[in-house]
Amino acid sequence: MVLFRVLFIAFVVLSIIYLSLSLYSRARARDRLESEWHEGDYDIPLEAYVRAGLVKYDQSLRRKLILGVYIVPMSLVCLIIYLVNFA
Amino acid sequence: MRFIGWTLLIVFWVSLGSFLHYTLPHRDIVRIVNTYEERQELGDWTRLFWARPDEQSSTLISRDVQFIQGVRVNGKPTVYRNEDTGWSWPPYFKFDTANLYTEANDAVSTRADPEWYLVTHYGWRNEFFSSFPNAISIRPIAGPDASKGLPWVNMIVLSVLAAVFYGIWVRWRRFRRARIDPRLEEWQDKWEAAGDAAQQRRGRVRRWLDSWK
Numbered sequence: 020m021v022l023f024r025v026l027f028i029a030f031v032v033l034s035i036i037y038l039s040l041s042l043y044s045r046a047r048a049r050d051r052l053e054s055e056w057h058e059g060d061y062d063i064p065l066e067a068y069v070r071a072g073l074v075k076y077d078q079s080l081r082r083k084l085i086l087g088v089y090i091v092p093m094s095l096v097c098l099i100i101y102l103v104n105f106a
Numbered sequence: 107m108r109f110i111g112w113t114l115l116i117v118f119w120v121s122l123g124s125f126l127h128y129t130l131p132h133r134d135i136v137r138i139v140n141t142y143e144e145r146q147e148l149g150d151w152t153r154l155f156w157a158r159p160d161e162q163s164s165t166l167i168s169r170d171v172q173f174i175q176g177v178r179v180n181g182k183p184t185v186y187r188n189e190d191t192g193w194s195w196p197p198y199f200k201f202d203t204a205n206l207y208t209e210a211n212d213a214v215s216t217r218a219d220p221e222w223y224l225v226t227h228y229g230w231r232n233e234f235f236s237s238f239p240n241a242i243s244i245r246p247i248a249g250p251d252a253s254k255g256l257p258w259v260n261m262i263v264l265s266v267l268a269a270v271f272y273g274i275w276v277r278w279r280r281f282r283r284a285r286i287d288p289r290l291e292e293w294q295d296k297w298e299a300a301g302d303a304a305q306q307r308r309g310r311v312r313r314w315l316d317s318w319k
Contacts, residue, residue: 021161025193096199103242104202 029092037088044085048076129196130263131228131242133254136176136184137220138213138244146171155229155237159190159203172203174210174241176225177217179250186227186241196228198242209244222250 052072056065063071076082148156149167156171158164172188188207191200215221224247229239 021193096197099197100199100201103198103200104205 033089033092037085040088041082041085044082045073045076048073126264126267128230129228130260131198131226131257132239133257134176134178134184134225134227135222135247135250135252135254136178136225137215137217138174138176138210138223140175140214141173141188141207141210142175143170143172145169152235152237155232155235156187157189157191157240158194159192172207173238174207174225174244176223179222184225184231185238186225187229187238188241191240198228200240200242206241206243210241213244213246220250222247222252224252224254 049069049072052069053065055072056068061068145168146156147168163169174186174188176184176186178184188203188210189200190203191198193199213221213223223244225244226242227239228242230237231239
């Protein structure tokens, strides 16, 4: 069925975008933590500081917002379907 | 080289412009006159002007298509096809063709007692290729001079597209300034140095030849 093919392609494309975005965002978070450590005066070693920061990042809202990569297009499609066919 | 660059640039923007003009929704104020169905041959390249409402339709070489005939405010005729776009391109996700056909039949009015409707559609009417715009929705409006409303969809899509292109352009310029321009200058310097050296050598050979005179 066409619907399943479209869903499958959309899922693959969006997953690629999601993966790249989350890797990029995590790398940015790591860079930010490292420069923070270099600028500040911390007792703990760099490794530990970055690891603790990344644990916090993993629970942050910013990371969950990347799920919008799936949610926004899907909601947009639903909105268009409603507006075109039922409004 | 410059000529090729300009040609490519113009071809790109004209294609993008026509693609958007074909795909984005437009609105007409029309009086709906009649509806009909006609068998359409889909065997040649004009296939791209017809929708693919479902999977089996992509292998068919002919099928029945519904049409909606209208007359615009200026008296000119417009004919819309009425086809599902389904899950395929362009992404209107139109599945209510039969409902729209019913609405259109209900909206028929005469010239003596006109009722005006706003028809949202995409696509082009071309008499030579027998292409028709696809009607997306119809709704009654006050009269022939009523406002068509703001084209929200076009505004949003075009703004997003402009933002994307601007983003790509800015990054490309930055990349070019940082990576490509210095390399090109390096090449140019080397090329000119090589040219100077060759000229000097030729000058020496010439002087030696001249000494034989």
